[in-house]
Amino acid sequence: MCFGGIDLKLGVALGGGGMRGIAHAGVLKALDDNGIKIDMISGTSSGSLVASLYAMGYSPSYIYTLFKKYAKELVYINNAVIVNELRHFIFKKTIRTNGIKDGKGLEEVFDRLALKKGIKMISDIEMPLLIPAVDISKSKEYIFTSKEVRKDKYISDISVGKAVRSSSSFPAIFNPCKFKDHIFVDGGILDNVPVSQIKDFGADFVIAINFDGDTVDNNSNVMDIMLKSVDIMGNKIAEESLEKSDFVITIPTGDTGLFDINKIDYCYMSGFNTTMENISKIKEKLEI
Numbered sequence: 001m002c003f004g005g006i007d008l009k010l011g012v013a014l015g016g017g018g019m020r021g022i023a024h025a026g027v028l029k030a031l032d033d034n035g036i037k038i039d040m041i042s043g044t045s046s047g048s049l050v051a052s053l054y055a056m057g058y059s060p061s062y063i064y065t066l067f068k069k070y071a072k073e074l075v076y077i078n079n080a081v082i083v084n085e086l087r088h089f090i091f092k093k094t095i096r097t098n099g100i101k102d103g104k105g106l107e108e109v110f111d112r113l114a115l116k117k118g119i120k121m122i123s124d125i126e127m128p129l130l131i132p133a134v135d136i137s138k139s140k141e142y143i144f145t146s147k148e149v150r151k152d153k154y155i156s157d158i159s160v161g162k163a164v165r166s167s168s169s170f171p172a173i174f175n176p177c178k179f180k181d182h183i184f185v186d187g188g189i190l191d192n193v194p195v196s197q198i199k200d201f202g203a204d205f206v207i208a209i210n211f212d213g214d215t216v217d218n219n220s221n222v223m224d225i226m227l228k229s230v231d232i233m234g235n236k237i238a239e240e241s242l243e244k245s246d247f248v249i250t251i252p253t254g255d256t257g258l259f260d261i262n263k264i265d266y267c268y269m270s271g272f273n274t275t276m277e278n279i280s281k282i283k284e285k286l287e288i
Helices: 018-033 046-055 060-075 079-091 104-116 160-167 195-200 222-244 261-286
Strands: 010-014 040-043 129-135 140-145 177-179 182-186 205-211 247-251
Touching: 010 018, 010 046, 010 195, 018 046, 018 060, 018 205, 018 247, 018 261, 040 046, 040 195, 046 060, 046 104, 046 129, 046 160, 060 261, 104 160, 129 160, 129 195, 140 160, 160 177, 160 182, 195 205, 195 222, 205 222, 205 261, 247 261
Parallel strands: 010 040, 010 205, 040 129, 205 247
Antiparallel strands: 129 140, 129 182, 177 182
């Protein structure tokens, strides 16, 4: 990307947000449609799904199609079950060894999608890609990356499917993902919008994408309140990262829950429309 005649690197950091993550594909489509070239990309949790697919060469429109195809199979969980498990995680501060889903289906789908592009390991991806996850046994963040970096926290010898599964293993909902001597859970526990990571990787200008939280009022039910609690936790964690970005796009997603597969179309269009509303400001910042 050329900024005011100077060749600088543009990075995009995609935040976690469950099913709301499909909004990222709408954001990427708007940027692509306006000729804004992304040089590197990072993503946490559901953001890692979109980031990895985009980095492998899948178009934003096709990513949207893939979400619609696989969402029910991979992430649908009965609300009553979610409430019971989240109660343990949020209020009792405990993480069960086994979640409601094991996450293997997600890993297998992404490994198949990677192979269609001639990719197996994350290091096979040409575009710089960063996916955070947390090793719960070591209380430490690790970064899965497509580019080999000789530092302790970076891992490049991992399959695409396992990297995405690790970053998306939301406690109590999905089983922790084991890899070598690591036990990984959702990267959003420590950083829900991975701006710092992509800055460290050499991005000169970073656009961060996050989500408006669900609203809670007198008509809200237990599920609404539980998910709002998760939003508050995620947004608080993301505050410091967002301050380090050069431009923030906050996507309104209404009352879309973490696993609300009925809002895929709405979230995708919300991501696209919100970015289009900000496109002039983005171009002004980029001096293009």
